[in-house]
Ligand SMILES: NC(=O)C1=CN([C@@H]2O[C@H](COP(=O)(O)OP(=O)(O)OC[C@H]3O[C@@H](n4cnc5c(N)ncnc54)[C@H](OP(=O)(O)O)[C@@H]3O)[C@@H](O)[C@H]2O)[C@@H](O)CC1
């Protein structure tokens with residue numbers, strides 16, 4: 407499991423450790439990890455390579471300076487630009503002692519930053535030590551101008567890309583876009599949640615020995631998914647493995663029925679029932695002979711392609727005391743679900759309608775709005791996107807790290823709904839069902855896309871092989 411802690415949690419853990427360790431120990435650990443990561447990124451060692459450190463006033467700059475000193479001792483040509491009036495003094499001294507060069511704020515001040523940068527091109531890597539977990543979102547004009555002028559050079563962010571909001575993953579004004587982010591002790595929410603996560607590049611975690619509390623945000627890894635997957639017990643029969651019912655699709659949108667059923671029929675539940683118009687049931691049976699008609703189920707999947715029938719399908723499903731997946735057209739009636747074990751699966755546009763916000767506003771703060779919706783609707787919310795967010799009413803959340811842009815294809819959400827329904831029917835609680843389903847969906851899409859462009863049904867086809875590999 408990847409766990410992300412807030413700045414407050416990190417500060418508390420750091421204070422604990424600082425009280426027990428000799429001064430400077432944590433920064434030395436951070437700087438060593440950072441220097442190693444920079445060498446790895448450079449590929450052919452540090453000797454003779456040109457490294458530019460962008461240094462702010464705090465300890466984030468201190469990390470960069472000490473790492474720069476280590477790189478200079480390994481033969482790199484290291485230059486630090488101090489972007490603030492003050493900088494970590496011992497870090498500056500360490501860099502100088504190791505043969506690094508230090509330039510002061512005057513040469514990089516506002517417009518001059520561009521000139522300074524253009525006169526000193528040829529850097530192999532830029533290390534962003536402008537600001538870390540002590541920073542406010544956004545960048546000051548001098549830093550923004552310097553970064554503009556250095557565009558195209560690989561950037562390693564220290565702890566986080568300067569300018570992003572560490573706790574929310576939101577952006578406010580200019581920020582660094584990194585190729586690699588080297589973070590310390592634990593992930594922060596900005597490393598997992600978009601839009602900030604998209605600015606992090608690859609992420610490398612350096613263990614500095616922090617003893618951390620429970621995290622409110624996490625991301626499943628393949629081993630977590632494997633551990634949570636339902637497996638048939640030796641004396642299993644189809645009913646003990648769970649029956650998932652699908653109320654999706656209509657004469658107008660039969661494809662939604664077929665795709666929802668294809669996700670539900672992934673093999674993780676014992677049986678799939680379809681409840682809908684006869685012509686659609688015939689189509690479903692032709693594609694999935696194992697699917698049967700209405701009856702008792704352990705979970706319902708409702709809403710996609712149901713058009714005008716969404717409300718009655720949802721009410722009928724709520725009449726059974728079983729968990730449910732609420733998607734697409736049924737999301738307009740999500741109020742009915744409050745307090746029931748349920749997973750709501752909106753995309754940003756649908757969540758915007760549910761919360762009275764524009765799609766762009768939701769996309770600018772997916773973690774915040776998924777949490778708000780989970781609390782407001784008293785249900786698990788799976789907000790679909792590049793980095794899907796799964797939120798519980800109590801604020802705990804997960805982010806899905808699997809997936810591929812090729813999954814942006816019609817009907818992929820229908821497969822996801824069916825898959826989550828199968829996991830609910832098999833006994834997973836809504837939070838696990840939503841996060842495991844979302845992870846599997848992303849990974850199956852990635853697997854399918856290895857062969858070329860995909861359509862939604864390819865995702866369902868890839869599921870058994872993916873599950874086998876887990
Ligand atoms: N915690 C840990 O376990 C460990 C932490 N470590 C490291 O320490 C880092 C945190 O260091 P920190 O607390 O000194 O804060 P940090 O982010 O460097 O700078 C804050 C200062 O910057 C300024 N400033 C604010 N906003 C700004 C902006 N938008 N743009 C520009 N400047 C801005 C503002 O000062 P001002 O200029 O306003 O006087 C503020 O005081 C952490 O990220 C990690 O790298 C590791 O060494 C080891 C273990």
Ligand SMILES: [K+]
Pocket residue numbers: 466534535536537538563564565566567568
């Ligand atoms: K930084």
